[in-house]
Amino acid sequence: MLEAICIRRTANRGVPLDVGLLVEALVFYQKGHIVADSGTLEFLISGPGPDFLLELIDREVLTLSYLENMPGCLKTEKGLGPRYDFVLVSAPKQTLEERLPRLVRDAVKEENRAEKLTRRLFSAIKIDKHHTTIPELAREDAGNKHVVEGVMKALIEERAPNYVIPSPLIFRFERADELYSIETNLDFAAINRSISQCTSGAPDGIITPESLLVNLPDVNSDLHFAAKLKADLLTRPENDLIAYSKLGQIFSGIRAKTQSTQAFQEVVFEDGRAIRESVNSGARTLKDSLALIDASTRFKRWLKDKDPDAELLKEYCREVSRLEWADKLPLRTLRWLVFAAIGVATAALNPLVGVGISAIDPFLVDKLVRGWKPNQFVEGPLRKFLETDDRR
16 A cells, blocks of 8 residues: 655646645655656756755655656647647757756855765666657547546546637647647637636636647646556646546546555544645744654554555554554553463473562563554644644
8 A cells, every 4th residue: 555656737827836745755655756847847946955855865765757858738830720749849958958957056056065975866866767668649539529538528627627629629639740730619708808807817828729738748648657556646636637538437446545654644634624735835844844753663563564546544543543442441451461471481490580570661671561652643643743833
């Protein structure tokens, strides 16, 4: 259960990675792997910082790869109308060798320290690329009437909920010469008016056919890396919508697993308090987060032994109630049980051994009778982490 998680961009707009969500994932999952584009790498270095990143890598709870190319949907104007196609784009200045030293120098002003951190990060980050088949997979999705129309509907309902989608919806992505044309009954001017009416302040950019289509190669890349890593997927809400629209129940199992940690916290802790909110609000520091991740080791070891298809909350409730009888016994009775058990085992061998039994530490008694349970982490380090501290 909760073996590995592949982490891509976690937000549609704004900062590319939710640090609180990253910490939350690393508390529950055995290992996380960030597949970072240029913007995500810049945020990690300038935001949480290279030291925090290296602390996670050194603890072997996180690995990181950097993509030296990116998917796109290009639009060109032809005599018979606009034409589209999917591509992979790369640029010499976006390589890790070019990007990393500049980012670290900007974040760490001391030159010698910046050079040292750059070397460490460069040896820890794996260079990767979007698979060459990603554009063709996107063309197949865009050319599949049921897939593309379902994706368009899901995205527009999310961004422009007041826009009335035509019924039937038409969105045809068809070969035209060397590129592709689009035929649709979607009114993009009306869609963008709807967005501006629903958004307080300036909208995050207009919707165009190509701005929606570019999500297709991005989602295929998400799924490719998750499959390659044999991991659950943590991605931005739009990509999550598209993956579910495309794969339906096949993807719902992955979605349910990545949502299970949030549901667990909402039930176990009052007022829906969660790790994510504690980190993002500033109530807990990155140093606090590292300590919590360290404290979660035994809890994650307990999770690892559970059925991959099991539900976290149900397993937790089952485990903490398994020895409930012992929790209800007074300490004196617990100590007597331990003494009796040890006495039976030792009296025949050496009657004098029983003399020192009464000196047994009460905490040792507790461990011997009750054993370790996951609530020792949840009700200890985790609850303390989530407690509000007004002095911070």
